[in-house]
Amino acid sequence: MTTQDAGMTQSSVRSANLALVLGRIVANSGSISRADIAHQLGMTRSTVSRLVDDLVIGQLVEEGETVAGARGRPAVPLGLRGGTVISLGLEVNVERLVATVVDLRGEVRSVAQRDVDVVAMTPAEAMTALAALAEEALREEAGEDVRVSGAVLALPGLLDRDGRRVLRAPNLGWEGAEPPALWDFTFNGGRIDLHAANDIDCSALTVIREDPGGSFLYVTGEVGIGSAVALDGRLMTGRHGWAGELGHVCVDPDGALCGCGANGCLETVAGARFLLAAAGQPTMDALVEAAASGDPRTLAAIEHAARSLGIALGAALNLLDVSTVRLGGHLGVLEPWLSGPLGDELGVRVMWARHSGIEVETVSEAPLRSAKGAGLAAQSGVLTDPAGWIAPLVER
Template sequence: MTRARTLPPGDAPVRQEGLRHLNLGLVFRHILSAGDRPISRTELVELTGLTKPTVSRIVDDLVLGQLIAEAAPVHGGGAGRPRVGLTLSRQGPAGLGLDIRGDHLAACVVDLTGTVRHLSFSPPIRPGRRPKTILTELATMAREATAAVADEGLTVVGGMVSVPGPVAERSVVKFAPQQGWRDVDAGTLLRTALDDLPIAVDNEANLAALGELYASDEDLRNFAYVSGELDLGAGLVLNGQLLRGARGWSGELGHVTVFPNGRACPCGANGCLQTYASVEAIFGPGSVDGPATIVTRADAGSKRTLAALDAAGTALGIALSDLVNLLDMDTILLGGSYSLLSSWLVDNIQAELSRRVLSSRWSTVAVRPAMLGPDAAVIGAALTVIEDVRQNPSGWLAHNSL
């Protein structure tokens, strides 16, 4: 006897509107995958298997909705007139990224091509400022960024906020030790300040990892993005997907134990990676110097600074070895302040990985600076917003027709 089963949600016949949605997404993905190379309508007919009239209607809709634009003619290599090329539009929808860092705020806007069209920073933030004060300043930066790109024909469709700590419900900052925040609903406060613009909040390491994933031209699908700053975290990507965990709080690499009887950590445990490899640990407790100062001292041959960098690299290598053994990642990206310090960290990290990772005997793990550098989180936040448009072009067209 066969047991009756419940059909999964959405398992129903495709209606005409649904078919149009699927076909539009198919055509748009081919234009997206072509990158900077203009693609012709004839190529789209061949690639999609759709009829020429169907492709023509979809292309017209995409052009009208400012998702694609006509570009330079495409030469087919044979006789006949060149064909009109199609590329992603540099006008239309744009994504807003906002970043709350240890020492300042940042705002970024990217267009549909992933190009940064606006990037701005606040003056240094004084320690101990109230959450509402910081978020009000961030909202002002968001309005200024939105107005700046509007003059270039871009419409900000939503924003993503990067914060140094775990986030609940894509809105509430559970704990941000740099700012001393606990249970701050940053998403709601910013949505209210920005006239109900869709705003979500995520951990900075997660957003930086997504930024590297979306911006990379290589086959980057299994990697850990490690960010130092004052709070040490990791964005974990497996098979091209961000690993969030059951409650969205994965990646707290700073609280992996590297020396069980080691230094006391503010979290209450001993020997956490945070106490050996965070930027504050390299500076020395209570230091207000930044990574640029460390670089200057290391270049000058400061023994104390070089010893602290060696210790940090070794501790990072121990923790990352456990991560690679568990998750089989092939790449480690050093981001945030670590991207500036990578010259002094990579060798020790690589040495520990070679010694401790089982698979290193036949396959090495690449360790290198993140491509987007210290601004990976704010750029990744903006790219996350625009990626939603890329994945659902019909949603933007429906919104844009209202």
């Protein structure tokens, strides 16, 4: 082996170890010490200490106040450092454009939003407006020491594997558009490239951050029905990145025509527009009020949506062997009325329901989760290759 080969091997090992250590801190920010990491990863304390020191110098990690332990040296908790490395989490949806600034802690530092009929805009017009919102959101983060890890755009549709071209977007109507090609944005003199991703996949990343290592089926309702699957803390995207389209599972072959071109998709029963029409209510707030007051038509529409959701979820749970369902958007809001008929349907349809309980939980703040999750997705390069991000500061 040559000296150059040995140097490359040593460098790659260090890079991989930095990523492992940072990953532990991401999953346990504020509650993990050097000794904990060494124990969990099977590394020596001296090795972990050197790696942590580099992450601290590189401004990705910070030390908390010393905590006295029962035995041995007091522990110094390690956490992600906020505000030094940030990302742009963007969203284009049917009725809004959103730009958020997210730091490594997963905290949203600023938000700029414009409620608008995006369907009436061309992709170029929408991307120009989104760039203006991004500039607004970043305005307070323009310090010289702030680094931007990237920008991810959350879209309601299927995209190609490279995150450049929209393949299907029934509600938005952007088929064939290439949002990254319509994006021209700089910050602190540097160009920020854009990657696009499915909005529900992005939203699910925020739930994974709250439950590291968890397995669940996440289903959220806005205009349509979106879903994503997490297995052991990892998003299951499928071979092409298209997994999780529960909204287009057929629940009634003779049902209404869906925007995707098929009949009887779950979205045609539980999606917001169809649900409001069935209940005879103008807005979701009005629907909730009518349900609370016991309006028969509204309750019938919700029950039909719940049973249809149970049919689709039952098939998914049987296939995936996941026992936790998390509901967001209007499905989360309507959970008090959905839970009864949904639980009955799942109890009948899920083969193992009588042997292992199915947990149905709600997820809050769904409207902002897609943009925030896009910001988390834009940090993937930092988390998988922290060596490249800390090198300029460590080598000073």
